Amino acid sequence: MPLIELQDVSFSYGKTPAIDQLSLTVEAGEWVTIVGPNGSGKSTLAKLLIGLLKTQQGTIQVAGETLDETTVQGIREKIGIIFQNPDNQFVGVTVKDDIAFGLENLSVPYEEMLKRIDHYSKAVGMDAYLDKEPSQLSGGQKQRVAIAGTLAMKPELIIFDEATSMLDPTGRQAMLEIMHALKASGKTILSITHDLKEALPADRVLVMHEGRLLKSGTPRDILRDEPLLKKARLTLLEPFKYMNQLAKKKQLTDEWEALLWQSAFTL
Amino acid sequence: MAIRLHTVSHTYTAINQPAVHALKDVTLTIDATDEFIALVGETGSGKSTLVQHLNALMAPTSGTAELFDVTISAESFKDKSIKKTPIRKRIGLVFQFPEYQLFEESVLKDVAFAPKNFGLSQADAEEKAKHALSLVGLDDTYYARSPFHLSGGEKKRVSIAGILAMEPDILVLDEPTSGLDPQSQKMLMDVFESIQRTTHISIVFITHDMNWVEAYAKRVLVMQSGELVFDGAPDALFNHPELSVWKMDLPDRKKVLNYLQSQFKLQTPMDDFTQLLNAINGEGDQ
Numbered sequence: 001m002p003l004i005e006l007q008d009v010s011f012s013y014g015k016t017p018a019i020d021q022l023s024l025t026v027e028a029g030e031w032v033t034i035v036g037p038n039g040s041g042k043s044t045l046a047k048l049l050i051g052l053l054k055t056q057q058g059t060i061q062v063a064g065e066t067l068d069e070t071t072v073q074g075i076r077e078k079i080g081i082i083f084q085n086p087d088n089q090f091v092g093v094t095v096k097d098d099i100a101f102g103l104e105n106l107s108v109p110y111e112e113m114l115k116r117i118d119h120y121s122k123a124v125g126m127d128a129y130l131d132k133e134p135s136q137l138s139g140g141q142k143q144r145v146a147i148a149g150t151l152a153m154k155p156e157l158i159i160f161d162e163a164t165s166m167l168d169p170t171g172r173q174a175m176l177e178i179m180h181a182l183k184a185s186g187k188t189i190l191s192i193t194h195d196l197k198e199a200l201p202a203d204r205v206l207v208m209h210e211g212r213l214l215k216s217g218t219p220r221d222i223l224r225d226e227p228l229l230k231k232a233r234l235t236l237l238e239p240f241k242y243m244n245q246l247a248k249k250k251q252l253t254d255e256w257e258a259l260l261w262q263s264a265f266t267l
Numbered sequence: 268m269a270i271r272l273h274t275v276s277h278t279y280t281a282i283n284q285p286a287v288h289a290l291k292d293v294t295l296t297i298d299a300t301d302e303f304i305a306l307v308g309e310t311g312s313g314k315s316t317l318v319q320h321l322n323a324l325m326a327p328t329s330g331t332a333e334l335f336d337v338t339i340s341a342e343s344f345k346d347k348s349i350k351k352t353p354i355r356k357r358i359g360l361v362f363q364f365p366e367y368q369l370f371e372e373s374v375l376k377d378v379a380f381a382p383k384n385f386g387l388s389q390a391d392a393e394e395k396a397k398h399a400l401s402l403v404g405l406d407d408t409y410y411a412r413s414p415f416h417l418s419g420g421e422k423k424r425v426s427i428a429g430i431l432a433m434e435p436d437i438l439v440l441d442e443p444t445s446g447l448d449p450q451s452q453k454m455l456m457d458v459f460e461s462i463q464r465t466t467h468i469s470i471v472f473i474t475h476d477m478n479w480v481e482a483y484a485k486r487v488l489v490m491q492s493g494e495l496v497f498d499g500a501p502d503a504l505f506n507h508p509e510l511s512v513w514k515m516d517l518p519d520r521k522k523v524l525n526y527l528q529s530q531f532k533l534q535t536p537m538d539d540f541t542q543l544l545n546a547i548n549g550e551g552d553q
Binding site: 036037038039084085131132133135136137138140141162165166167168169170171194196233234235237238239241242245259260262263264266267 | 279281284287308309310311315364418419420442445446447448449450451453475514515516519520522523525526527530540
């Protein structure tokens with residue numbers, strides 16, 4: 001049984017559909033990266049999954065349970081979401097309070113709460129800032145706090161909705177490491193992004209465009225597909241440009257392909 | 268020089284909190300024409316604090332900021348007789364996510380708002396607005412449209428036009444491409460380049476993306492822990508031994524080429540992939 005299953009889901013804000021008869025599955029423990037341009041429906045999809053928006057057509061199932069008014073509360077506890085803009089999700093007076101906020105709602109015992117605050121603030125590199133107020137933090141630092149707060153609630157599925165787009169290279173790298181650790185610990189990751197670098201470590205990449213799924217495939221297949229990425233307003237990463245350059249000249253050996261694939265992980 | 272910061276320090280203080288030294292002795296000058304400067308540095312390095320000193324939104328805790336003919340210091344900032352509005356008109360600052368500040372019912376009205384506010388008639392303000400919109404690549408089909416129904420990239424362009432309509436000498440942009448997809452980011456950077464080329468105003472932009480620094484900036488400023496640690500050409504930065512100490516990234520192209528170069532144990536740095544291929548294949552290609 002997949003952890004997430006969408007069947008013919010549609011949603012529109014006005015006349016134009018944001019999500020158009022979308023069907024997809026995410027298996028438990030899988031790392032799925034959804035890429036697509038602004039306005040492709042990626043964020044709408046995330047909001048549908050956590051029940052912030054209601055499907056107008058089709059069904060969403062989470063761990064076998066159909067998402068509706070009666071199940072939304074239980075399903076929300078299984079899904080953590082990190083949004084793009086940290087200012088919209090900082091609720092605490094201090095960093096520590098902010099991480100504790102969700103835990104208090106889940107009635108986590110005090111000792112355990114302190115342990116998790118310690119662990120996850122370290123994981124995002126914000127342990128030296130626990131007593132700081134949001135006004136003393138930059139946007140990127142607030143985002144890392146939001147991530148710690150979400151991870152502290154130990155959700156099964158974590159949705160990263162453009163969550164790294166406002167982080168600096170160090171912050172982004174730290175985030176990717178957290179994502180790898182989450183994957184290793186058996187968590188399911190749904191990463192929504194237009195940064196193709198975040199598609200590299202995924203098990204599967206879904207390309208969205210105008211509310212539809214253009215293609216689903218492995219990172220190796222998707223990241224080389226220039227016409228597909230162009231349609232989705234994305235730009236080929238350097239190593240895949242070189243792969244295509246060699247392929248055009250019929251010089252793309254297995255060795256070159258392996259080497260260039262490896263080089264992509266330096267990005 | 269249009270902007271001259273002299274040993275500018277800025278310290279944030281809050282009750283029961285240790286002081287945060289956001290800027291430490293920053294000295295730099297920026298010309299009023301033909302600069303294209305990237306401002307980089309890791310999160311919390313002081314970039315946003317620095318740009319707020321460039322148009323008198325903040326006063327230095329110590330040191331002075333000469334902004335055209337006005338000198339801002341801790342003391343003079345409190346002096347009501349020193350008007351800051353003319354400075355902010357000459358040095359236009361575009362905040363991160365400026366599209367959140369759009370509010371008028373049409374694109375043209377939104378862009379005309381600032382020049383009108385600075386005392387121009389409706390007709391003159393609209394003339395300036397039309398010119399500013401053409402600079403950001405939005406034609407007359409956009410004038411009557413609601414800014415709220417535009418794409419992310421278009422909204423950003425409208426809000427940037429709003430600042431351009433004041434005809435600033437210097438345009439300062441805080442992470443202008445943030446939140447946009449790659450193609451919209453490139454389109455916006457191309458817009459800045461064309462504005463710079465056609466109007467010769469100076470542009471300063473904050474970014475984390477070294478690909479944009481490499482492709483567009485003529486000069487790059489690196490901030491680290493409130494200090495200005497580098498001021499020079501992008502190429503000089505990418506070859507600087509302290510690059511990793513400053514937690515700076517390389518552009519994608521350089522990262523991949525460096526990796527390949529080390530795999531093939533090649534000594535000379537490569538400019539592009541074709542050059543690397545030629546070096547690997549040896550004399551045969553010459």
